[in-house]
Amino acid sequence: MNRIIILTPLIILFIICIFSLTYLLSGKDPNKPPSALLYKDVPNFESSSLYNEKEIIKTRDIKNTKTLINFFASWCSPCKIEHPLFFEIGKKYPELYLLGFNHKDPTSDAKKYLEEDGNPYDFVGVDSDGLIALEFGVFGLPETYLINEDGKIIYKLMGPITTDILKNEIEPLL
C-alpha cells in the first residue's frame, strides 16, 4: 500500500508526459482550434454567383460529388500564395468540384483579382457579409474544406495549401 502511494507521483508524471507528448507530436497549434464540424454534415448555405446574381448554389447542389470549398478574398495575401495550386488540383482531379467563396470583398475587387490571377473555381459564390463563413466556423482566411459524396466534411485546413499539404494530407482523401 505504502509503495503504491509513493509510486503515484511517478504514475501521474508518466500520464502527463504521455498526453503532452502526444499533443506536441500531433502538430496541433493552440492558435488553430480543431473544427467542430469535422465528420459532420456540411452546413446549409445559399449563395449567388459572383458573375451572375441569378445563378444560385445551395447545399444540395453539391451532394453526390466530392467538393473542395475554399474561402478567399482579394485582400488576403496568403490566398494569393495558394491560388496557383487550385489550377493544379483542377487539372489533376477534373471530377472534383471546386467551389470558391469570396469572403467580405467588394465585387469589383474580387473580379479583378480573379482576372489577374485566373479563376480556378467551378463556381465562385459571394459571401459578402461573411454569414456563410460563420456557418462553417471560418477562423481566418484562407480556409479550405473537403466534402465527400455524402455531404460530410472530411478535411479542414486553416491557412494556405502548400504542395506538401496537398500531397500528404489532401490527395490521399481524393
Add this chain to the structure above:
Amino acid sequence: MSSLVGFSSLVLAIGINFYLFLSRYIFKFQKQKFNLFIRFSSLLTLLSFFSLMYAYVVSDFSIYNVFQNSHSNKPLIYKISGTWGNHEGSMLLWLSILSIFSFFFSFTKNIDESFQRLTLIIQSLLHILFGLFIVFTSNPFLVNSILVNEGLGLNPILQDPGLAVHPPILYVGYVGYSIVFSIAIAGLFQNTDDEWLYVAKKWSLISWTFLTGGIALGSYWAYYELGWGGWWFWDPVENISLMPWIAGLALVHSLMMVRGEQAIKKWIVFLSILCFSLSVFGTFLVRSGILTSVHSFTADASRGIFILLIFFIVTGFGFLVFLLKEPKKSNTLNLLFINKVSAIVINNILMIIATLTILLGTIYPIIIEVLYNKRISVGGPYFNSTVIPIMIPGFLLMSIAPILSWQTNKIQNSKKYAIGFIMLSILVLIQSYFSDFNTWGFVGLLLGFWIILASIIAIFSSYKVKFNIKFFQIINPHIAHIGVGIAIVGITCSSVFQNELDFNLNEGDKFNVNGKTVLFQEIENTNKINYQALRGKFIFDIEKNQSKKIEAGKNYYPVSKMITSEAGILHQWNKDIYFILGDQKNNEWFVKVLINPFVSFIWLGVAIMIYSGFIAVTRR
C-alpha cells in the same frame, strides 16, 4: 561582438558544470577549488546574460533576437526589460538565476562539506540540462544574416514598469525551488542528519517570498493594464504560478513544524521535489505554447519536446530517488485530535488537494484535445467552485493554528477566542443584513476578519509586547496570517461586492458615480515617442474643491500595430473607481465604470505576507 562574448561564455559555463558533474566520479577536487569553479561558472552565465542585455541597450540589431524584439525608439528601461521579454532571453534569465542560487549556496557555512558538494552537483546537472536547451533550441545570440538598422519592437503590452520587473522576480521564485530540490535529493542520498532541513527552510522561504511578489506584481499589472477590472482570471499561466506557490506554502509550513519526525521528513522531501517539478512543468507549458492565454507566447514543438524531456528527467529522477532512498527512521508523529501538528498536517493535505485540482483544470484541455480532438477551455467557474471550497476549511484551521499547542489538545485562552468569534459573527451578520446578503460575501468577510482578530488576540495574550527585532521575529507567523486575513477581506469585497456602471457619453456630459458627479471633460489625442495615446479626461466629484482628475484611454503602437487599453483608476483607501474608455459609436463614447471595494487590501495583505517571508528568513 556581444553575441560572441555571450555565446562563448554560456558554452564555457555549461562546460565547467559538465566537468564538475564528472568530478564526482572521475576527478577529485578540494572543497575550495570546487566552490571556485561553481562561482566561476555562475559568473560566466551572468556575463552571457549581461552581454545580451548590453546588445539590447545599444540596440545591436545584428543579433536576430534584438532585431525581433527591440526598437531604437524604446525608452531605456524597456530596452533592458526587452532582454527577458522574449522566449530566448527569458530562458537565459532562468539559467542566470539558477547560477546565482548556486553561487550563494556555495557560501553557506556550517553544513556538511560533502552534502554541500552533492547539492551543487545536482545544481550543475540542472544547469547543463537548461543550458543545452538554450544552446540547441533557443539561442539568443544568433546573428542576423542580413544587415538591418531598425528592430521590430517589443510587445507593447509589456511596456509597463510593473511588468518589466515581474518576470525576474517570478523567476527567482520558480528557480529558487531548484536549490530546495537539490538539497532534498542530496539529503536523501547522504541520509546523515537533519541539518539539511534547516538549510532547506531558508531557501524555500526565499523562493516562496519572491514567488509571492512575482505573482502579486503580475496580477497588479493585469488589474490596471488589461483593463478588465479584475486582478485574477484563472488564466493557465496564472494557474501555473499558483501551483508551486501553494505547494511551496505547504513546504514552508512543514519545515516549520519538523521536529525530526520521519513521516514529515518524507513529506518535506516530497514537497521539495513537487515544488520544483511544478516550476519546470510551468516552464514547459508556457514555453511550448501548448496553452493559450493572455500571455502570448510563440509555439514551437521542438522546444516543447526538449523541455518536456527535461521535466521528465528532473521529476522522474527526483521521485525515483524518493522511491528508492527513504529518509532514515526516527521519531514518530505526535498527532492529537487538535494540536499544532495535526492542524498543519490537515492544512498540508488541503493545499495538495487544491494544487492537484488546479493541475487537473489546467491540463484537462490538453487531455480532451488529445482524446476527442475538441477544444475546450477551463475557466473561472471550475476553479471558483472547486478550489475555494477546498481552501475554506484550511483558512478556518489557519486562524487558530498558531495558538494550538505542540504537545496537548488544550487551547490556551479559549474563552477569549470564543467571545471574539461570537461578537465578530454578529457584527458581520449585521453588516450583511444591511447590505445585499451574499453567502460567499458573508463567509469571506467572517473568515478574513476572524483570522485577523484571532492573530491579534494571540499576539497580545501570549507575548509581552516589546519593540525589538526579536519580538517581531516571534510574532511573525501571526503577522503573516494577519496579511492573509486582510487579503481575504480584500478578495471577498472586490469580487463579491463589485459594482459595474455603463454609460454612453458625449464630451462635456456629467454623470453620477456612487453619489458623486463626474464630468467627462474631453477626448485628447497625443503622439508619444513610440505610441499614440487616446485619452478620455474625467473629473471626479466636480462639485467639490478637491475634485480628482482621471484619464482612461488606449494606446496605439504603430511599430507592432497593437492597441492596448489604459484604465484610469482612482485609488481610495476603501475602494478603487476604475474607468474604462470603450469605442465611439454615433458620436457617443462608451464608458464603463467599475467600483471595486477594498482592492487595496489585497495588495496590503500580500505586502504583509512578503514582509513576513523576509522576516522568517532571518530567523533560525
